[in-house]
Amino acid sequence: xxxxxxxxxLQAMVYQVSIVSATAILFTPAITAKHAKQDxxxxxxxxxxxxxxxxxxxxxxxxxxxxxxxVQYAPQILGTLPGKMVGFIYVFYFFFVGYFIQQEFAxxxxxxxxxxxxSVVFMLILALLAAYAAYGGLEVICRVCSIVQTLxxxxxxxxxxxxxxDIKIWRFLPPLENGLRPILLGAIPPGGWFGETxxxxxxxxxxxxxxxAVKTSLLAVLILFITMEIVVIGAVxxxxxxxxxxxxxxxxxxxxxxxxEALPILERQDALFMMVWVGGMMIKLTTFFFxxxxxLAQWLNxxxxxxLILPSMAVMTALAVQAWENIxxxxxxxxxxxxxxIILVNFIITGFLLTIAGIRNIILKNT
Amino acid sequence: xxPIVLLILTGFAVIxxxxxxxxxxxxxxxETVAFFVLIAIGITLSLxxxxxxxxxxxxxxxxxxxxxxxxxxxxxxxxxKN
Numbered sequence: 001x002x003x004x005x006x007x008x009x010l011q012a013m014v015y016q017v018s019i020v021s022a023t024a025i026l027f028t029p030a031i032t033a034k035h036a037k038q039d040x041x042x043x044x045x046x047x048x049x050x051x052x053x054x055x056x057x058x059x060x061x062x063x064x065x066x067x068x069x070x071v072q073y074a075p076q077i078l079g080t081l082p083g084k085m086v087g088f089i090y091v092f093y094f095f096f097v098g099y100f101i102q103q104e105f106a107x108x109x110x111x112x113x114x115x116x117x118x119s120v121v122f123m124l125i126l127a128l129l130a131a132y133a134a135y136g137g138l139e140v141i142c143r144v145c146s147i148v149q150t151l152x153x154x155x156x157x158x159x160x161x162x163x164x165x166d167i168k169i170w171r172f173l174p175p176l177e178n179g180l181r182p183i184l185l186g187a188i189p190p191g192g193w194f195g196e197t198x199x200x201x202x203x204x205x206x207x208x209x210x211x212x213a214v215k216t217s218l219l220a221v222l223i224l225f226i227t228m229e230i231v232v233i234g235a236v237x238x239x240x241x242x243x244x245x246x247x248x249x250x251x252x253x254x255x256x257x258x259x260x261e262a263l264p265i266l267e268r269q270d271a272l273f274m275m276v277w278v279g280g281m282m283i284k285l286t287t288f289f290f291x292x293x294x295x296l297a298q299w300l301n302x303x304x305x306x307x308l309i310l311p312s313m314a315v316m317t318a319l320a321v322q323a324w325e326n327i328x329x330x331x332x333x334x335x336x337x338x339x340x341x342i343i344l345v346n347f348i349i350t351g352f353l354l355t356i357a358g359i360r361n362i363i364l365k366n367t
Numbered sequence: 368x369x370p371i372v373l374l375i376l377t378g379f380a381v382i383x384x385x386x387x388x389x390x391x392x393x394x395x396x397x398e399t400v401a402f403f404v405l406i407a408i409g410i411t412l413s414l415x416x417x418x419x420x421x422x423x424x425x426x427x428x429x430x431x432x433x434x435x436x437x438x439x440x441x442x443x444x445x446x447x448k449n
Contacts, residue, residue, distance in 0.1 A: 307398045312405055321413070341429055
């Protein structure tokens with residue numbers, strides 16, 4: 001494998017935040033409020049703990065093999081054939097989330113902005129941009145992530161500050177109306193998304209100050225936690241839990257709801273939100289696509305991942321078109337099937353690898 | 368139907384035209400094989416979709432495995448007896 005350059009632990013953190021934030025911002029309120037109602041903000045707290053556990057599991061495994069990625073050392077832990085199979089699951093997972101993102105992106109664009117354009121156009125454009133970014137390599141992607149994430153968080157902060165006066169506390173009452181059970185159920189999807197930060201398994205070999213990686217990974221979960229809380233409190237406080245659960249994109253409505261008598265120019269910031277969200281989505285697809293393509297090249301023992309970029313992109317887009325027929329199917333999938341699928345990979349399989357490595361006591365310090 | 372098929376094949380031809388010269392020049396044999404396997408998967412999936420051929424849907428397979436797990440967990444969490 002060709003040297004892919006080095007990144008700092010802080011850049012890895014930005015990569016981890018980018019890999020979750022774009023969809024989390026848009027889809028968390030509706031999916032969480034569906035079960036947890038006005039206690040959605042409590043669900044996010046539970047999900048945050050679960051997410052920290054997942055990323056800690058991942059980083060404990062990564063620390064045992066500082067110079068290799070999970071696709072490379074899985075055969076050393078489990079033996080050649082089972083290890084290769086587990087490696088393939090990781091590679092497929094990245095592409096799976098990749099084409100899921102393409103579909104989500106197309107869903108918002110088709111339902112809110114350009115209803116007459118076929119959805120495949122949006123998927124293809126997003127995939128071509130991601131492929132172009134992947135040619136740049138890891139260092140370039142990390143720097144672009146930093147720029148885009150700054151804009152995303154600045155916009156989100158602006159929107160939240162403008163709606164904070166309209167948030168009604170009584171919309172969060174009564175707390176724990178139906179006990180803890182719905183909150184736990186509502187915590188599963190965001191818990192799964194927090195777990196996506198386990199991408200550190202692929203990034204760890206490229207970090208140059210590895211001793212800081214644990215701290216920055218947990219910091220990434222904290223940043224995501226704050227982001228999701230802002231979005232959930234904003235959406236539920238503004239529209240109430242029933243309205244939030246019913247709408248497809250509550251955050252988007254939140255930006256549309258801004259009302260200011262004194263400064264009408266700041267009203268209805270959905271165009272601004274849209275702009276940064278498309279950028280965030282592009283970055284999110286890039287991060288998954290790059291992790292997948294890197295994993296695929298390592299899985300096949302190739303010297304360079306670049307020749308595989310365009311054909312993989314084509315396969316991913318074809319899978320995206322094939323996967324879901326309409327937006328209702330996609331949303332049912334994203335609330336019920338998708339979180340469990342990624343928890344299965346990020347937590348169960350990673351935990352399994354860590355357990356086996358611990359039992360067999362494999363630690364490769366200098367390979 | 369026919370123009371779409373032509374469009375898809377043109378798209379894959381462009382990909383091959385961009386990448387293949389460099390692959391052959393640098394004599395990256397493993398990469399070339401992997402490249403063509405991916406192209407073949409891509410053509411199968413996209414033409415299968417356009418021509419309504421019975422191509423297996425991996426997403427539906429994942430759904431068939433994972434949805435029962437979700438249902439079981441949902442029942443376990445929401446069951447007042449637990």
